[in-house]
Amino acid sequence: MASGAYCRPGEAIVILTGAGISRESGLATFRDADGIWKKVRLEDVATPEGFARDPDRVHEFYNQRRRELQSPHIRPNAAHLALAELDQRWPGDFLLVTQNIDDLHERAGSRRLVHMHGELLKATCQSCQAVFPWTTDLQRATPCPSCARTGYLRPHIVWFGECPFHLDEIGDALARCRLFVSIGTSGNVYPAAGFVEVARRQARARTVELNLEPSQGASRFDEAVYGPATEVVPAFCRSLLASLEAGH
Numbered sequence: 001m002a003s004g005a006y007c008r009p010g011e012a013i014v015i016l017t018g019a020g021i022s023r024e025s026g027l028a029t030f031r032d033a034d035g036i037w038k039k040v041r042l043e044d045v046a047t048p049e050g051f052a053r054d055p056d057r058v059h060e061f062y063n064q065r066r067r068e069l070q071s072p073h074i075r076p077n078a079a080h081l082a083l084a085e086l087d088q089r090w091p092g093d094f095l096l097v098t099q100n101i102d103d104l105h106e107r108a109g110s111r112r113l114v115h116m117h118g119e120l121l122k123a124t125c126q127s128c129q130a131v132f133p134w135t136t137d138l139q140r141a142t143p144c145p146s147c148a149r150t151g152y153l154r155p156h157i158v159w160f161g162e163c164p165f166h167l168d169e170i171g172d173a174l175a176r177c178r179l180f181v182s183i184g185t186s187g188n189v190y191p192a193a194g195f196v197e198v199a200r201r202q203a204r205a206r207t208v209e210l211n212l213e214p215s216q217g218a219s220r221f222d223e224a225v226y227g228p229a230t231e232v233v234p235a236f237c238r239s240l241l242a243s244l245e246a247g248h
Contacts, residue, residue: 007179012093020184076108079233084109122156187215
């Protein structure tokens with residue numbers, strides 16, 4: 001297990017999270033044997049071309065996921081809560097970059113975070129480019145709250161073939177971090193899968209993978225701990241916070 005020795009109090013941390021951290025909250029992952037992409041073709045529901053071909057199908061796919069996210073049994077787990085505490089207590093620069101479109105990090109209390117692949121509980125208008133909080137179903141006939149046009153609202157999600165959000169901010173943080181931690185990611189999706197190399201080469205950061213099993217890019221990390229996120233993430237965060245109490 002990595003310890004605070006890899007990152008002194010006041011030094012910068014970047015943490016990347018993927019679908020694996022929300023699995024134990026009851027949300028399905030994408031690339032596992034029983035994941036979402038085994039049940040529906042990503043080309044049909046997660047590309048601009050799929051939306052252009054059949055917007056009703058795409059809306060229903062995300063409507064179902066939006067309803068699921070807001071169901072009472074979906075709650076932040078111990079891993080989300082541990083990262084929120086680390087965010088709140090760490091005295092140096094800290095950025096939590098999530099590939100997830102759920103809001104479980106926010107519900108847990110994380111504040112220094114960005115959603116690089118968008119947010120399920122937001123909608124955007126392709127006509128006026130406005131972005132809104134959105135908790136109900138979307139339909140083709142739903143008017144934009146800003147420009148009132150219909151047929152232009154879509155989920156505020158980065159689809160395959162589109163550019164992720166916040167890349168400049170993420171790049172700046174990676175270039176100066178002393179510790180980079182990847183949690184619950186498959187290592188298949190770029191540019192996120194390449195963040196570990198940016199941290200290693202540009203910042204000479206210590207790199208750690210916390211995952212249920214080795215990711216595709218596991219060999220790029222200095223250290224790895226494998227197990228359920230609700231076990232390995234709180235333990236790792238405790239080790240970092242212990243360095244604050246020890247004063248080194």
